[in-house]
Amino acid sequence: MEDIEIQMEVLDIENEENEELTFEEDVEEECNRCELCIVGRFLTEKNINTWATRTKLVVLWKPAMGINIKELKAGIFLYQFYHKDDMDRVLNNGPWTFDGALLVMNIVKMREDPVKVSLNEVDFWVQIHDLLVAYMTEMVGKQLRNFFGNFLHYDAKNNSSIWREFMRLRIRIDVRRPLKRKKKTVKKDKTAAVVNCKYEKLGDFCFICGLLSHTEQFGRKKLEVNTGEIIKDWGHWLRAPPRRAVGRNTSKWLREEGDGDWRRQKGKDNYDAEN
Template sequence: MDPDEVVRLVEELKISTCHEEEQTLTIDTDALQIGEQRTGSCLVAKIFSPKAINREAVISHLPRILQAIKHIEICSVGDNLFILDFKSLQDRKQAFSGGPWNIFRNLIVFRELCGLQNVTAMNFDTMPIWIQCYNLPLVLMHKDFLQKLGSQLGDVEEIDTRENGFSMGKFARLRVRLDLRQPLKKHIRLKIQSGQEDVFVLLSYERLPDFCHNCGIIGHSFRDCENSWLEKGKLTYDSWLKAPLRGSGPKAKYPNSPPS
């Protein structure tokens, strides 16, 4: 049965049986603990694609993509939705924390199972990703300011600095949990003091999967973009948003007057 159909039927039952006497079963603590121990090695994965990805291809290719050392049992629970049962906790940790990952150029988002949560009702709207921040004045490349900078993008999970709290290099690195429903941000404008020019901090995203160069949202290409407020085919997001891993800056120069 299709997961959406299951959800619909459950909601109908909640309404239709509210005045009926029905058989119920109380869940005890032992049953929950046994289940939590068994599913502690699992992760739920959603592949962001407007089309259904071939299940057999995912099951075949995903362990190699995740660089798993031991076997992973993979089960499909819906279109582009899978449960992964890891035989190695190290492999599980690598999959959960080492991303973002992509398969056939489509983003994979992982979630941990939590209590009685229904797999098909889980929220996959956010994802942590390392962001490289270029053109940032050296005096601002300290942990306190980088925390404020990253909060403009999402919830800051980690800041890559030296022991003294400073980031010394071509760019600063932040691991930020992004809202996948929102367009990628290309820059952050810093207003300094009166009479001084604003500073544009350029943003480049590590391990970034394919995204829409039309609207800047991850999960579809510009050919599948349905955002009607944009002029179809007028691409405003360039490939330099994909950062080389710990490498040099964006290859393309940023326009002299970035959009506000």
């Protein structure tokens, strides 16, 4: 018994715990590489049916090479794709919603911990209305980026028709901030105008504070004022109507927006007819 006590006294456990272990250079990390992975969370105060979200998203996304969906922790999901085209199509055609709840997504970089990936931004197509036709240019769109969010892309095809109803911009929006509604603009002749925006594929949001994280039912601002004093500065008018897909031409003489070079196409038709 005395021998054991003596051995325990000379045993330096703390130094052993602090010893460093250096891995060999040829050691490769094979687990949790997260290739072709997206991590996401639903921005809502409501309870989300995890199984139902898996089923609906698979139907909407239709990944040709399949997908693996895993809940990393409560409310945080990992979506692993098996082809880059499938992942890019999901990212480019968003945002996505389930039962009105917005899905906030971000790409997981190689060897990055997916649980620690930032989930605070969503890419929206934003329509800028009440802007003079002459100002529906990419240069003007970039000047508006500091107001609506981080400018990503200008849709030149949207402004190729005879009548330009609105400008269409791809904007990265911080979901922690209220939705922008309108912007006062000043032209070169010092005359002022107000442009309004609409968001495509916009899910639930609070009509009182403009945040995407909840509806007015769960908002704190509603509880801070009397019922008769509540002012809703946001509304359904911020939602852009669904865009109609352009169908096939019923006649070779009927042109649709985005048909490309008419003279080149007409020449091809004449060549096909003659041969």
